[in-house]
Amino acid sequence: MSQRILEQAQLVLDVEAQAVLSLKSKIGDTFIQAVNVIKNLKGKLVITGIGKSGQIARKLASTFSSTGTPAVYLHPSESAHGDLGILGVDDVVLAISYGGEASELLHIISFSARRNIPLIAITGNLKSSLAKATSMVLDVNVPKEACPLGLAPTASTTATLAMGDALAMTVSGEKGFSTEDFAEFHPGGSLGFRLLTRVKDIMHTGEAMPLVKPSTPVKEVFSIMTHKDVRGSAGVINDNGELVGVITDGDIRRRLEKNLNPLEGAAQDLMNAHPRTIDCNELAEKALFMMEQFRIQMLFVLDKSADVPKRPVGILIFQDLIKARVK
Numbered sequence: 001m002s003q004r005i006l007e008q009a010q011l012v013l014d015v016e017a018q019a020v021l022s023l024k025s026k027i028g029d030t031f032i033q034a035v036n037v038i039k040n041l042k043g044k045l046v047i048t049g050i051g052k053s054g055q056i057a058r059k060l061a062s063t064f065s066s067t068g069t070p071a072v073y074l075h076p077s078e079s080a081h082g083d084l085g086i087l088g089v090d091d092v093v094l095a096i097s098y099g100g101e102a103s104e105l106l107h108i109i110s111f112s113a114r115r116n117i118p119l120i121a122i123t124g125n126l127k128s129s130l131a132k133a134t135s136m137v138l139d140v141n142v143p144k145e146a147c148p149l150g151l152a153p154t155a156s157t158t159a160t161l162a163m164g165d166a167l168a169m170t171v172s173g174e175k176g177f178s179t180e181d182f183a184e185f186h187p188g189g190s191l192g193f194r195l196l197t198r199v200k201d202i203m204h205t206g207e208a209m210p211l212v213k214p215s216t217p218v219k220e221v222f223s224i225m226t227h228k229d230v231r232g233s234a235g236v237i238n239d240n241g242e243l244v245g246v247i248t249d250g251d252i253r254r255r256l257e258k259n260l261n262p263l264e265g266a267a268q269d270l271m272n273a274h275p276r277t278i279d280c281n282e283l284a285e286k287a288l289f290m291m292e293q294f295r296i297q298m299l300f301v302l303d304k305s306a307d308v309p310k311r312p313v314g315i316l317i318f319q320d321l322i323k324a325r326v327k
Helices: 002-026 029-039 052-066 103-114 155-175 179-185 189-196 218-227 249-258 284-294 318-323
Strands: 045-048 071-074 092-096 119-123 136-139 233-237 243-248 277-279 298-302 312-317
Touching (some): 002 155, 029 092, 092 103, 277 284
Parallel strands (some): 277 298
Antiparallel strands (some): 298 312
8 A cells, every 4th residue: 555655646746747847848939929028018917817727826926026027916706896907008917727718717818908918828728718819828738637537737737837937937037137136025034134144244343353464473373363253263464454365273283283383483374375255245145155165164354346455354254154044
């Protein structure tokens, strides 16, 4: 029995995966036309559908709205009782019906035609009334449903959602929708916090920065790295205040291993002359990526728009990112 259960579940996933992959061959000129119509709309995208298609329409309205295209869901039944007033001449309608014969959509189709409002259809039936109402038809027909009885919408709804997502993401990309734009639309929760937090918001500044000169004796460097608020590293600056090197705990350990007199010499003898840095206006998320990619625990922060762009204005450590809930 357990094996039968596993096989049935795997079959469902196989059928639905194939349904989505089959859409790739159906992406063509009509899809491009639909993308351009939505990209250039002056009003909003009104998405409609009934039943399972209605649930997908609601989800897609949310997806479009959060990725740079104002969108709303219009319930087909309510549209016949006054809600058609939401449709303006600058809008675009995206109608979803796998069978393409949902009678509830007729009012919206007719209203769009009378007002010359562009209509995009997502359907699995290219001979349906919905498909015949517009030249912009996105075909989501699937060979079979994942339901053992072949009745419950499963593979077809998955394919419809995937086509809608492909449309939304392509429009977003064509609009040049950025990470910063996404953050503006998602200010709540940990995701919004991560995307809105910049390096300058959480870095250590002023006296908290451990800074030394190239000629600073090694013994003094050790002392500064120990007693500053940010421990375990030091920035090396020249007479112009520009960052020319960085010293970390790792540099000290290597010096202790290789040098019989580790306290002799100056900062320039053990510093890394090619330190990794980050601009103060970058997202903290990028700092996290750099630290994880290069396996480092700190970054000196620069202000590349300043008169002295290589002068450190702060220091950021990995723990700062954790405390700020970026990690």
